[in-house]
Amino acid sequence: MSLTLAKVEEIAPDQGSLSAARKLLNPRSWPVVAGNDSGLVWGECQGSGSQPYRVVISETDLGYKCTCPSRKFPCKHALALMWMRAEGRAITREAQPDWVDDWLARRRGPGRSPAADKAEAKPRVSIATALEQESLEQESPAPDPKAQARAAAQRERNRAEREASILAGLDELDRWILDQLERGLAGFQSVAREQCGVAARRLVDAKASGLASRLEQLPAALFGLPEALRGDFLIEKLGELHLIAEGYRRQDELPAALKADLRLTIGWTMSREELLSDPQAMRVRDRWMVLAATQEIQPDKLRRLETWLARLGNTDLGEGEGPRFAVLMDFVPVSVGAVGKTYSAGESFEAELVFYPSGAPLRAIIAQQLGSMTREGCWQAPADDVAGALDRYEARLVARPWLADWPVAVRGATVGRVPDGLVLSDSKAALPIKSKEDDALLPLVGIEGIDAFGLWDGRRLDLKFAETPLGRWLAG
Amino acid sequence: MLDAAAVETLTRSVMLGTGRAAAPLPQTFGGLIAPDDPKATLKALALLAQHARFRPSVGASPTSVESLFPDERAVVPEAARALLLALFAGKGGDLSDPVPLALADAMERKRVRLHPFDLPRLDDFVNMHADELGASAVAWTQRHAAATSRDVYSFVEVIDETNWTHGRPAQRAAFIRSLRATDATRARALVEGVFASEQAPVRLVLVKALAENLSSADQPFLEGLAKDRAPTVREAAESLLARLPGSQPAAKRLEECLSRIKRASTGMLRRRTVLQLDYPATVKEWQREAWAISTFGTISLDAFAKGLELSIDEVVAAAVDDQMLSTVLAVQASQARRYDLLAGLVRAGAANAWVAIVQADDFDIPDPEAWSSAAVQPDLWGELPMAAHLMRLHAKLRTPLPAPTAERLLASKAWRDVLGNAEQNMPSPIAFSTIAALIPPSLRESLRKQLALLPTNFTARALTAMTLLDLIEAA
DSSP: OOOOOOHHHHHHHHHHHHHHHHHHSSSSGOOOOETTTTTTEEEOOOOOHHHHHHEEEETTTTTEEEOOOOBBBBBBHHHHHHHHTTTOOEEEEEEOOOOHHHHHOOGGGGGGGHHHHHHHHOOOHHHHHHHHHHHHHHHHOOHHHHHHHHHHHHHHHHHHHHHHHHHHHHHHHHHHHHHHHHOOGGGGGGGGHHHHHHHHHHHHHHOOHHHHHHHHHHHHHTTTTTTTGHHHHHHHHHHHHHHHHHHHHHHGOOOOOHHHHHHHHOOOOOHHHHHHHHHTSEEEEEEEEEEEEEEEEEETTTEEEEEEEESSSSSOOOOOSOOOOEEEEEEGGGGGGGGGSSOOEEEEEEEEEEEESSSSOOEEEEEEEEEEEEOOOOOOOOOOHHHHHHHHHHHHHHHHHOOEEEEEEEEEEEEEEETEEEEEEEEEEHHHHHHHTOOOEEEEEEESEEEEEEEEESEEEEEEEETTTTEEEEEE | OHHHHHHHHHHHHHHHHHTTSSOOOHHHHHTOOOOTTHHHHHHHHHHHHHHHHHHHOOOOOOSSSOOSSSSOSSSOHHHHHHHHHHHSEEEOOSSSSSSSHHHHHHHHHHHHHHHGGGTTTTHHHHHHHHHHHHHHHHHHHTTSSOTTOOOOOOOOOSSOOOTTGSSOOOHHHHOOOOOOHHHHHHHHHHHHHHHHHSHHHHHHHHHHHHHTTGGGGGGHHHGGGGGGGGHHHHHHHHHHHTTTTSSHHHHHHHHHTTTTEEEEEEEEEEEEEEEOOOOTTTGGGGGGGHHHHHHTTTOOOHHHHHHTTSSSHHHHHTTTHHHHOOOOOOOOHHTTTTHHHHHHHTTTTTTHHHHHHHHTTTTTOSHHHHHHHHHHHHHGGGSSOOOHHHHHHHHHHHHHOOOHHHHHHHSSEEEEEEEHHHHHHHHHHHHHHHHHHOOOOOHHHHHHHHTTTHHHHHHHHHHHEEEEEHHHHOO
């Protein structure tokens, strides 16, 4: 997809960055602007230092890199280069310089260009490279098998220690839940923040960070609910914590995918490389459409970026035909500042996704993106009515009892009013909709034949995307 | 499967505290949980939680599926939506220049509305110009108002004598003003018919609307308002009476004005009369223009000349050395719709009289095209007027300048200087967006060509505004 100004606006982290980028549009600021036919554009922007900043962007997947020290991503230089590209400014066609090659070689993920892979497969032949390799070999001698064995043993000891620590932490969690039950959940609300904070810190100490994160987020979710729903919510969440703890203790009795899911839920991690090299991991190659891109700051000071995808190739998939939706998750430290959106609702791309193991696969990574992003026309939801969508949700809940937000899509629904809010309904059933502070949902009321997508938490639907006879509606 | 009674018992137990209200777990779960299991309570909690998650969680059927923002108008073209959001939404949104008003007026003229999905993001724009943006915009601004406190006036798409009492105050005032132009008596009769039952703010706008085609026939009604409950209404009526020759306030105002004119004779061979304003001692220098306009502006030109015992031409000639007095006469000529005289006064030295006229709240411009042709003469400007004055001009006219006037503006030295020195002087982008709002459609291409020579950070908003206006006008 060629860059557009609208896309540049979307990717900009804030208005200040855009305004700063606008001031860099003057060609005099760019001694070098060049590009090639594979969508790479690079340039050198004269900043306040003696050396110009080197900026490179990839039109294919909106990757970028700049040598400036800005903590905004993308920085004003990358935005300015994108802007110039979107405006169709003339660039010279030439071979990419070494520093662009270097960036390509370091890139990971979907944007990794074929050029980079090619370069990796067939190293450049030169005397300088040969000399460099020789010196590297001298500096780093061949690995010592004994040292490797020692390191492996140490890793195993660390793993065993962590297992023991987690199990002890889970026992403490059980005691904590029992204490709350003994005192009664009716009074828990008044001490929820303090109590959950203490218990979460203990779980962090026990190296069960995933569970700790669930507990830390509990008070905010609790107080976001209407008063009448809070009691049931607490029962569900505390019951779920015990379920996860008990499941972990008996993980060897569980199917492999559910066991792996449980370990991830507790806090074990699975690196991208591990997932890609896992032969059991589910791989789905299809065309995917972005339905929502959200950001949320977690209590652990990480910004969680979620990109919700719908599978386009075959929307009416039955059980066992693979997931219909996927979510890509990225985590960025809050300290790096605002982050622009790489994906926007309505865009689509062909890719092979690899799903993290789970009883209800949802989280995925892009193993390979094929071709560039395009703007998708009208999205048609799978042929589910409200009750059908709920049935699917319950089937996933059976497969993964600690299921959190789950993507729900309904075809031909209507948004209507009830005394305490809005519902997504058809002739047979209705789902309560989570209200938005900016009243963005109100214009949907009364429009018939909506294809809707949202995240269902078991109580309320967080509506994210809707195709309507009036056009596309997107959550703000 | 837990039955309802068991769920109730368990829920009650965990909510009140198992220490106080222990649940009979073995009976509830039919022996599934052993009585001596140390985790019996936790297991019961987990089962209760899972039971709740599988409970049908559907909501109540909707009580209403009627649109909250009904509107008969067509939606703006799709291409216009992104541009509207770029101009007015988010942190980069700006409503401080004439672009919002120009677009709102264009949308009203073409009877188009905003896309309903854009209402939340254009909230500030909608709140500012709901009356122009149509029924859906008005409904959006009132979405939080309780049914009882909601404005009793609704938006009327096509207003006439049968429905004008239901329209919003601004619509009603506009209707009365337009009717006054063709049938002043009928318009006054309509106002008189509903006046007593209206709230003060509405009475005020209706009285002000009678300024159009004001005549002595309106005197009895206006005099009757001297006892109105609202001081604002009384003041507005008195102000209108002061414009009626022959009325007591008008006579009083004329007498006061004449006392503030210094008259002298000059010339050796041919003596000629010279008139000068005599400012009260309490009026500071910076207050003089406002004082002169408010004091003399509502006086009839004919009555003023008659009071001075001179012809209008003689008054104009005698005031030529006092620029403020010339400006005052230009205001009076504007009020009397003597556009030939107004043009002459502007050419003779009152080039900026339009600034005084557009800044005064009391003066309407009923015939924008004729008035603009006479009052706005850009070839006389030494430099481009302040953006605030041009914005005020646009707000008063509510329409672009006539093509010949706009053409002279684009060719004027004042404008060319701004274009030529933009990179050195760094003018505010508002200057360019204001000119974009004032230029008629036929000259937008010329303006685009001129702006294309400047850096986009000055002109982006003006260029986007013109594209949007083109799109809306073509809808």
